[in-house]
Amino acid sequence: MMSLEPFLYLAGFMFAIGFAVLVIKRNAIFMLVGLELMLNAVNLNFVVFSKMHGTVEGQVVAVFVIVIAACEVAVGLAIILNIYKHFKNIDHHSINELKG
Amino acid sequence: MEFTNFISYFFIAIVVVASSGIFLTKNVLYAALLLVFSMLGLAGIYVLLNAEFVAVTQIMIYVGGVLVLVVFAIMLAHNYSGKPLVVENNNLKLGLFTVVLFVGVVGYSISGVHYAVQKEQDGANSVEAIGVQLISRNLLSFELIAVFLLVSLVGAIYFASKIRKT
Numbered sequence: 001m002m003s004l005e006p007f008l009y010l011a012g013f014m015f016a017i018g019f020a021v022l023v024i025k026r027n028a029i030f031m032l033v034g035l036e037l038m039l040n041a042v043n044l045n046f047v048v049f050s051k052m053h054g055t056v057e058g059q060v061v062a063v064f065v066i067v068i069a070a071c072e073v074a075v076g077l078a079i080i081l082n083i084y085k086h087f088k089n090i091d092h093h094s095i096n097e098l099k100g
Numbered sequence: 101m102e103f104t105n106f107i108s109y110f111f112i113a114i115v116v117v118a119s120s121g122i123f124l125t126k127n128v129l130y131a132a133l134l135l136v137f138s139m140l141g142l143a144g145i146y147v148l149l150n151a152e153f154v155a156v157t158q159i160m161i162y163v164g165g166v167l168v169l170v171v172f173a174i175m176l177a178h179n180y181s182g183k184p185l186v187v188e189n190n191n192l193k194l195g196l197f198t199v200v201l202f203v204g205v206v207g208y209s210i211s212g213v214h215y216a217v218q219k220e221q222d223g224a225n226s227v228e229a230i231g232v233q234l235i236s237r238n239l240l241s242f243e244l245i246a247v248f249l250l251v252s253l254v255g256a257i258y259f260a261s262k263i264r265k266t
Contacts (some may be wrong), residue, residue: 005210007145010112012206014138016199017119021131023195024123027187029173033131036166037119040142043154051149052215056229060238062154063230066161067245071252073166077173078259084177093190 007048014041028080028090032073039069108148114141128178128185132170139163153227 018037021030043062050058084090118138122131139162146155178185234242 003215004149005215006108006112007149008210009207010115010145012203012210013116014119016203016206017123019202020195020199021123023191023198024189025187026190027128029128029170029177030131030187032170033122033135036135036162037122037138040139043158044142044145047146047149047151047154050151056226056233059151059154059226059230060233062151063157063234064238064241064245066154066157067249070161070165071249073169074256075252075259077169078256080173080177081260082262088179090177091188 004048004052007044011041011044011048014038014044026091026093028076028083028092031092032076032080035072035076036069039065039072104148108145111141111144111148114138115145126186126189128174128187129171132167132174135170136163136167139167150226153230 015038018034018039018041021034021037025031025034043065046058046062046065048058050056050062080090083095087094089095115138118134118141121134122138125131125134139158143155143158146152146158174185
């Protein structure tokens with residue numbers, strides 16, 4: 001079996017890319033995609049360390065993280081649809097008033 | 101062994117290329133499709149790491165659920181005028197600086213650690229072990245997350261259905 005370090009580097013790279021997408025893109029759906037990448041990078045770390053320790057604890061936590069990611073996407077997209085209905089736009093620079 | 105290494109690097113390459121593509125593209129729909137590719141590559145990596153249950157969950161929830169939701173949102177939350185859905189960038193220099201700094205720090209710390217030799221997995225069937233863990237040691241978090249999922253999905257449906265009424 002190969003060493004597990006390449007997977008750790010991959011997780012760090014994915015987290016950085018997700019953060020970059022979250023910060024740089026001016027679109028709410030792009031921001032959600034970046035968040036998904038970051039959550040998946042953390043998940044990969046959990047699974048790699050679970051493999052390293054020879055237990056399934058990390059995999060259980062990874063399943064929990066996947067469930068929370070699903071919740072986050074459902075609620076986030078509902079909020080995005082409401083914002084689009086109100087502002088006719090999902091560029092987060094145009095969303096600058098608290099009470100419509 | 102050599103073949104397993106080759107497969108691992110193949111999946112790693114898929115994930116790297118797909119996630120870099122998400123960063124480089126300006127089209128929202130391409131980003132959603134590239135997210136599918138990186139999720140599938142990650143599922144392959146999970147299988148190689150003996151985490152079959154996580155891999156199947158990943159494919160079912162991300163590719164089957166989350167991506168469908170994202171594509172629906174792209175269709176519902178954009179004006180269609182025949183043009184591609186192009187997105188502007190902002191904070192480009194500061195964001196790239198932060199990301200390069202992060203990659204440097206994380207890469208340096210990963211390369212500096214001496215990892216212990218892997219232990220063998222106890223028991224070949226990890227799915228059975230995960231089931232036992234979920235119902236015994238992690239029972240409270242399992243129940244809490246079930247309630248959390250229910251509440252957040254009902255809330256999302258309520259939020260989204262208010263659009264029609266008003």
